[in-house]
Amino acid sequence: MFDNDEILENITVNEEIAKKLFEIEVSILSIGNFKDFFEKLLLLIEEKFGIPHVWISIISENDISHLIEALKSSQFLKERLNIVERTVFLNLVKDEKKPMLVNAYLRPFYRLLPKNEKYFAKSLAIVPLVLDGELIGSLNLGDFSGFRFQPNMDTFFLSQLAVKISVCLSNVTAREKLKYLATRDALTGLFNRREMENILEREFSRATRYGTPLSLLFIDCDDFKMVNDSYGHSCGDALLQYIADKMMGMIRRGDIAFRLAGDEFVIILPNQTSKEAMKVSERLRSFFQKNPMKFNDTIIPISFSWRIASSEDPEVMSPVALLNKADKHLYEAKKQKKA
Secondary structure, eight states, X not given: OOOHHHXXXXXXXXXXXXXXXXXXXXXHHTXXXXXXXXXXXXXXXXHHHOOSEEEEEEETTSSOHHHHHHHHTOHHHHTTEEXXXXXXXXXXHTXXXXXXXXXXXXXXXXXXXXXXXXXXXXEEEEEEEEETTEEEEEEEEEEXXXXXXXXXXXXXXXXXXXXXXXXXXXXXXXXXXXXXXXXXXXXXXXXXXHHHHHHHHHHHHXXXXXXXXXXXXXXXXXXXXXXXXXXXXXXHHHHHHHHHHHHHHHSOTTOEEEEEETTEEEEEEETOOHHHHHHHHHHHHHHXXXXXXXXXXXXXXXXXXXXXXXXXXXXXXXXXXXXXXXXXXHHHHHHHHHO
8 A cells, every 4th residue: 555655756756757858849849850859859858767778669661762862961969869660679579569678688778789889788778769650660768777767667658758759750740741742853953043043052162172173064865755655654754754763873972963844964073173073974874774664564775965064164253154154065065066
């Protein structure tokens, strides 16, 4: 039997926990991107509950690559993030969508730890991360005490935390999707023209400020209309997707590719001279010449015209001038091909 003092103490403790959870929810509810959301969440849990180790495990096979990339962009989260194979994760958590508490035989759960991290926890709480009803990973809490998280404890408040995170994560995902759609070409996934204008202005300003070269590669597919007319628009769409995918795999991490319109692409090449940009174009041309697209049982050859403009050109005084220069040169090159 509990005496009145013990009951009152339990009520006070529970009210304090509920208050802290509410404060966490209020703090993360309005955040609109994955990076800030998880950074804030981990720091708040550490601060408010005094938990020494808080990190995230994400199942690799989920369709959440955009989320993973966002998390990897933060040095803070890189040190607190582990990408786990689905079978490994589910063998540990048994596909549970409710919190798990563990304080014995912890070695198998070390596979949830971030790479190169060694936490000396003696008890763990594994809180599921659910997005649109699908288990995508877990928020993990580790403590030096083996009594902090015991399997026979009530997990009501951890379940409450899981629900709050799930709701907030859905909100963040919706905002990130809207942001993604506003800046991306729906067919290829490359940045769109509007975003190109913003990024070109940013990179041109940076090149001017630091006196570094900036080149722009303007690409136009040859005979694209013929592909559409001969094999259908589904083939034309597949061709654009193929070009975009292969192109992204061949440029440097700092280079930025765009679908301008129709069959036109632009690649912004920061810190590259026109000669270096020419090497990029030759590498692309050679690759697509040797690797045509296979569409059903048909081989679709790929060739394109391209031209380069660079901030090294004294006539180029603005980002618009850089784009127009490449566009003009490309138009002239296309005319010569048809002549």
